[in-house]
Amino acid sequence: MKKYLIERHIPGVHKFTAAEYAGATEVSNAALAKLAPRIQWVESYVTEDQTLCVYIADDESVIHEHSKLSGFPANKITEVGTKIDPMTRA
Template identity: 50%
Template sequence: MPKFIIEREIPGAGDLTKEDLTGISQKSCSILKDMGPQIQWVHSYVTEDKVYCVYNAPDEKTIMDHAETGGFPANKITQVRNMIDPTTAES
Protein backbone atom coordinates (compact mmCIF):
# COMPACT_ATOMS: atom_id res chain seq x y z
CA MET A 1 0.00 0.00 0.00
CA PRO A 2 1.37 3.46 -0.80
CA LYS A 3 2.76 5.58 2.03
CA PHE A 4 2.09 9.31 2.28
CA ILE A 5 3.36 12.27 4.30
CA ILE A 6 0.64 14.76 5.20
CA GLU A 7 1.67 18.28 6.17
CA ARG A 8 -0.91 19.93 8.41
CA GLU A 9 -0.53 23.64 9.18
CA ILE A 10 -1.74 24.08 12.76
CA PRO A 11 -0.56 27.32 14.37
CA GLY A 12 0.60 26.62 17.92
CA ALA A 13 0.70 22.83 17.39
CA GLY A 14 3.80 22.61 19.55
CA ASP A 15 1.86 24.08 22.46
CA LEU A 16 -0.96 21.52 22.34
CA THR A 17 -1.36 19.76 25.67
CA LYS A 18 -1.25 16.00 26.21
CA GLU A 19 -5.03 16.15 26.60
CA ASP A 20 -5.40 18.07 23.31
CA LEU A 21 -3.26 15.50 21.49
CA THR A 22 -5.19 12.64 23.07
CA GLY A 23 -8.50 14.11 21.89
CA ILE A 24 -7.21 14.71 18.36
CA SER A 25 -5.81 11.18 18.22
CA GLN A 26 -9.06 9.65 19.46
CA LYS A 27 -11.08 11.55 16.86
CA SER A 28 -8.72 10.49 14.08
CA CYS A 29 -8.76 6.84 15.16
CA SER A 30 -12.55 6.81 15.34
CA ILE A 31 -12.82 8.09 11.77
CA LEU A 32 -10.17 5.62 10.57
CA LYS A 33 -12.09 2.75 12.17
CA ASP A 34 -15.24 3.80 10.28
CA MET A 35 -13.29 4.10 7.01
CA GLY A 36 -11.95 0.56 7.24
CA PRO A 37 -8.51 -1.01 6.88
CA GLN A 38 -7.63 0.63 3.55
CA ILE A 39 -6.21 3.65 5.44
CA GLN A 40 -3.77 3.42 8.35
CA TRP A 41 -2.18 6.11 10.49
CA VAL A 42 1.45 5.17 11.17
CA HIS A 43 2.60 8.10 13.34
CA SER A 44 2.95 11.89 13.42
CA TYR A 45 5.58 14.49 14.24
CA VAL A 46 4.45 17.66 16.01
CA THR A 47 6.52 20.80 15.41
CA GLU A 48 5.89 24.39 16.43
CA ASP A 49 3.23 25.20 13.82
CA LYS A 50 2.81 21.99 11.82
CA VAL A 51 2.04 18.32 12.23
CA TYR A 52 3.59 15.84 9.79
CA CYS A 53 1.64 12.59 9.59
CA VAL A 54 2.67 9.31 7.98
CA TYR A 55 -0.22 7.30 6.55
CA ASN A 56 -0.66 4.18 4.46
CA ALA A 57 -3.53 4.61 2.03
CA PRO A 58 -4.51 3.58 -1.49
CA ASP A 59 -4.55 7.18 -2.77
CA GLU A 60 -4.64 10.88 -1.89
CA LYS A 61 -8.44 11.00 -2.10
CA THR A 62 -8.76 8.58 0.81
CA ILE A 63 -6.48 10.79 2.91
CA MET A 64 -8.50 13.88 1.96
CA ASP A 65 -11.74 12.10 2.89
CA HIS A 66 -10.28 11.39 6.36
CA ALA A 67 -9.12 15.00 6.74
CA GLU A 68 -12.46 16.46 5.63
CA THR A 69 -14.47 14.13 7.88
CA GLY A 70 -12.34 15.03 10.89
CA GLY A 71 -11.98 18.71 10.12
CA PHE A 72 -8.20 18.27 10.00
CA PRO A 73 -6.12 20.38 7.62
CA ALA A 74 -4.21 18.52 4.91
CA ASN A 75 -2.24 21.34 3.36
CA LYS A 76 0.13 19.10 1.43
CA ILE A 77 0.01 15.38 0.68
CA THR A 78 3.12 13.75 -0.75
CA GLN A 79 3.52 10.11 -1.72
CA VAL A 80 6.69 8.49 -0.41
CA ARG A 81 8.63 7.05 -3.36
CA ASN A 82 11.47 5.41 -1.44
CA MET A 83 13.00 5.19 2.00
CA ILE A 84 16.63 5.35 3.06
CA ASP A 85 18.37 5.13 6.43
CA PRO A 86 21.95 4.58 7.64
CA THR A 87 21.84 0.95 6.56
CA THR A 88 21.37 2.11 2.95
CA ALA A 89 25.04 3.17 2.98
CA GLU A 90 26.05 -0.42 3.64
CA SER A 91 24.73 -1.76 0.34
Protein backbone atom coordinates in the same frame (compact mmCIF):
# COMPACT_ATOMS: atom_id res chain seq x y z
CA MET B 1 -1.08 0.36 -0.27
CA LYS B 2 1.14 3.42 -0.57
CA LYS B 3 2.92 5.47 2.08
CA TYR B 4 2.28 9.22 2.33
CA LEU B 5 3.70 12.19 4.22
CA ILE B 6 1.01 14.72 5.13
CA GLU B 7 1.70 18.28 6.22
CA ARG B 8 -1.05 19.68 8.41
CA HIS B 9 -0.80 23.38 9.21
CA ILE B 10 -2.38 23.79 12.65
CA PRO B 11 -1.45 27.08 14.36
CA GLY B 12 -0.34 26.54 17.94
CA VAL B 13 -0.25 22.72 17.71
CA HIS B 14 3.16 22.69 19.39
CA LYS B 15 1.55 24.26 22.47
CA PHE B 16 -1.17 21.62 22.89
CA THR B 17 -1.46 19.89 26.24
CA ALA B 18 -1.29 16.12 26.59
CA ALA B 19 -5.09 16.11 26.91
CA GLU B 20 -5.46 18.09 23.68
CA TYR B 21 -3.16 15.66 21.82
CA ALA B 22 -5.21 12.77 23.22
CA GLY B 23 -8.44 14.43 22.05
CA ALA B 24 -7.01 15.00 18.58
CA THR B 25 -5.96 11.35 18.47
CA GLU B 26 -9.48 10.23 19.39
CA VAL B 27 -11.00 12.36 16.60
CA SER B 28 -8.50 11.02 14.07
CA ASN B 29 -9.00 7.40 15.17
CA ALA B 30 -12.78 7.74 14.83
CA ALA B 31 -12.36 8.95 11.25
CA LEU B 32 -9.87 6.17 10.52
CA ALA B 33 -12.32 3.57 11.82
CA LYS B 34 -14.92 4.76 9.30
CA LEU B 35 -12.42 4.48 6.45
CA ALA B 36 -10.77 1.19 7.42
CA PRO B 37 -9.15 -0.79 5.92
CA ARG B 38 -8.24 1.78 3.23
CA ILE B 39 -6.05 3.92 5.50
CA GLN B 40 -3.73 3.55 8.48
CA TRP B 41 -2.02 6.20 10.61
CA VAL B 42 1.61 5.27 11.29
CA GLU B 43 2.91 8.24 13.29
CA SER B 44 3.05 12.02 13.46
CA TYR B 45 5.69 14.57 14.37
CA VAL B 46 4.78 17.94 15.87
CA THR B 47 6.70 21.02 14.82
CA GLU B 48 5.87 24.66 15.27
CA ASP B 49 2.39 25.23 13.88
CA GLN B 50 2.19 21.96 11.95
CA THR B 51 2.22 18.20 12.16
CA LEU B 52 4.01 15.92 9.74
CA CYS B 53 2.07 12.67 9.56
CA VAL B 54 2.96 9.32 8.02
CA TYR B 55 0.01 7.35 6.67
CA ILE B 56 -0.44 4.20 4.63
CA ALA B 57 -3.42 4.44 2.29
CA ASP B 58 -4.91 3.03 -0.88
CA ASP B 59 -4.58 6.40 -2.57
CA GLU B 60 -4.56 10.14 -1.94
CA SER B 61 -8.35 10.42 -2.09
CA VAL B 62 -8.83 8.48 1.16
CA ILE B 63 -6.46 10.91 2.90
CA HIS B 64 -8.71 13.75 1.76
CA GLU B 65 -11.71 11.81 3.12
CA HIS B 66 -9.96 11.46 6.48
CA SER B 67 -9.24 15.18 6.50
CA LYS B 68 -12.92 16.00 5.91
CA LEU B 69 -14.14 13.56 8.57
CA SER B 70 -11.60 14.58 11.20
CA GLY B 71 -11.53 18.31 10.49
CA PHE B 72 -7.72 18.27 10.31
CA PRO B 73 -6.26 19.93 7.22
CA ALA B 74 -4.14 18.05 4.70
CA ASN B 75 -2.25 21.03 3.32
CA LYS B 76 0.28 18.97 1.39
CA ILE B 77 0.22 15.25 0.60
CA THR B 78 3.36 13.63 -0.78
CA GLU B 79 3.62 10.01 -1.81
CA VAL B 80 6.77 8.43 -0.40
CA GLY B 81 9.04 6.87 -2.99
CA THR B 82 12.22 5.06 -2.08
CA LYS B 83 13.19 4.74 1.57
CA ILE B 84 16.84 5.06 2.57
CA ASP B 85 18.36 4.86 6.04
CA PRO B 86 21.79 4.43 7.65
CA MET B 87 21.84 0.78 6.57
CA THR B 88 21.33 1.61 2.87
CA ARG B 89 24.39 0.59 0.88
CA ALA B 90 25.26 0.55 -2.80
